[in-house]
Amino acid sequence: MKNKAVILGTNYYIGLSTIRCLGVNGIHTVAVDYSYDNTYGADSKYCSERVIAPHYRKDKEGFIAFLKEYSRKQTATPVLIPCHDSYVEVIDEYLDELKEYYLIPQTEQGLYTKTMDKELLHQLASEHGVAVPETVRLNEENFYEKIEETIKYPCLVKPTDSPTFVSIFRKKLFKVHNRQELDEAVEKAKNANQEVIVQRIIPGFDDHMYTFDAYLNQDSKVTHWVTCNKYRQYPINFGASVYTGQKYVPELYEIGAAFLEAIGFKGFVEIEFKKDAETGKFYLIELNVRITNLNSLLYKVGVNFPYITYRELTGNPVEPKAVERDTNLVFWYAYEDYYAIKGYLRTGQLSLGQVIKSLFKPKAYAIWDPRDPKPFISFVKMIAGKKFKKKSSR
Structure with missing residues (x-):
C-alpha cells in the first residue's frame, strides 16, 4: 500500500490505537x-x-506549510487522520487547501467545526428533530427566569468551543447549584474570552451515557457502526470514558444514522447520547469528529475505523458491518479509572462491590497490548516522571 497514513498527535492513547489499527494491516504510519x-x-x-x-496553534501557518511540504515528497497522496480536536479545527480551517495534498474524508469545509461547536450542533440537531438538552444563551431575554423555570438548578455552564475551554480550565464544563455560582462561572468564562451556554442536566447516572460510533462513506451513508454504554467517566459525571462497554442499542442507530446522513457528514464520527432516567428518551449531547477514546474497544469487537477510513479513501472500501449483538467487552483506561473509582466511592455513587465485579469483564485496554508493550512502558515512565517532579517541587 503506497499511501502513507499521517497521524496527528501521539501524546495520547487515541493516536496510539490509530497507529496500531493501521500498522497491523501493513500500512506505513507516520506520527x-x-x-x-x-x-x-x-x-x-x-x-x-x-x-x-511546528505547533498547530503557536505557528498555524508553519504547521500547514509543513504538512503540504511533507505530502509533496511522497510518491502517493497520504491519508490524513487527526487524533485530537485541536488538530481537527486546524484541518477544517484549511480543508480546501489540504485536500489537494491529502486524502481526507470530509469534503465540506466548516462542517467539522460546526458539529464540534455545542451551540451550532444543537441548533442543527433541533432542525432535524433530534432531542437535545434544554439550553439558554447568555443574551436571551429573561435569562434568570428561564434558568429557574426551565433549566433549574443544578445546571451546566458549557463552552461552545470545547477544546479551547478544556485547555484553559482543564475541565469540560462548570456545574453550578445556584445563581451566585452561575454568575461566577459565566464571569470566569468571559474573562477567558470563552463563549458559553447554560444547559439542563438530563437525569441519570453515568451509565445512562451511550455512544453511536459510525463511518459514513463519500455518499454520506452509514456503512459501519457500533453502539456502546458508558459506565465510568473521569472526571466523574461529566468527563471522558474510562470504563465503557459495547452494547447493542438499535434505537441509537435509528436516531444517529438519520441525523448524520441528513447533514451530509462523511468519515468517522461518534455521537454521545444521554438516556433520560425518568422518560427513557435519548438526548444528543455532543459529537466527536475524530477517532475516539474507545477505538481499541471498537477494533476488538471487529470494526477497525482507522482502517475503514484508509481503505475507502484509497479506493478499496471495506465491506459494510455493524455489531448487532452484545459482546460483553469493555474499554478500560486504568490510570484515570483509578481516580474515577475513588470519586465514585467517595460520593457514594458506586459501592466497592460494584467496582470489583466490573473489573472481571474481558477488556480492550487503552494502552496495554502484550504484542506491543513499549508504549505502555513509556507511559509508565512519563507518569512516574511527572509524579516525581510534582513531589520534588513541594
Whole structure:
C-alpha cells in the first residue's frame, strides 16, 4: 500500500490505537507531533516513521506549510487522520487547501467545526428533530427566569468551543447549584474570552451515557457502526470514558444514522447520547469528529475505523458491518479509572462491590497490548516522571 497514513498527535492513547489499527494491516504510519516529549504512542512497533512539525496553534501557518511540504515528497497522496480536536479545527480551517495534498474524508469545509461547536450542533440537531438538552444563551431575554423555570438548578455552564475551554480550565464544563455560582462561572468564562451556554442536566447516572460510533462513506451513508454504554467517566459525571462497554442499542442507530446522513457528514464520527432516567428518551449531547477514546474497544469487537477510513479513501472500501449483538467487552483506561473509582466511592455513587465485579469483564485496554508493550512502558515512565517532579517541587 503506497499511501502513507499521517497521524496527528501521539501524546495520547487515541493516536496510539490509530497507529496500531493501521500498522497491523501493513500500512506505513507516520506520527506527527510538535515535540518528542510524552509522545508514547509513537513508540509503538507499528509506527513506521515519526516527524516533528511546528505547533498547530503557536505557528498555524508553519504547521500547514509543513504538512503540504511533507505530502509533496511522497510518491502517493497520504491519508490524513487527526487524533485530537485541536488538530481537527486546524484541518477544517484549511480543508480546501489540504485536500489537494491529502486524502481526507470530509469534503465540506466548516462542517467539522460546526458539529464540534455545542451551540451550532444543537441548533442543527433541533432542525432535524433530534432531542437535545434544554439550553439558554447568555443574551436571551429573561435569562434568570428561564434558568429557574426551565433549566433549574443544578445546571451546566458549557463552552461552545470545547477544546479551547478544556485547555484553559482543564475541565469540560462548570456545574453550578445556584445563581451566585452561575454568575461566577459565566464571569470566569468571559474573562477567558470563552463563549458559553447554560444547559439542563438530563437525569441519570453515568451509565445512562451511550455512544453511536459510525463511518459514513463519500455518499454520506452509514456503512459501519457500533453502539456502546458508558459506565465510568473521569472526571466523574461529566468527563471522558474510562470504563465503557459495547452494547447493542438499535434505537441509537435509528436516531444517529438519520441525523448524520441528513447533514451530509462523511468519515468517522461518534455521537454521545444521554438516556433520560425518568422518560427513557435519548438526548444528543455532543459529537466527536475524530477517532475516539474507545477505538481499541471498537477494533476488538471487529470494526477497525482507522482502517475503514484508509481503505475507502484509497479506493478499496471495506465491506459494510455493524455489531448487532452484545459482546460483553469493555474499554478500560486504568490510570484515570483509578481516580474515577475513588470519586465514585467517595460520593457514594458506586459501592466497592460494584467496582470489583466490573473489573472481571474481558477488556480492550487503552494502552496495554502484550504484542506491543513499549508504549505502555513509556507511559509508565512519563507518569512516574511527572509524579516525581510534582513531589520534588513541594
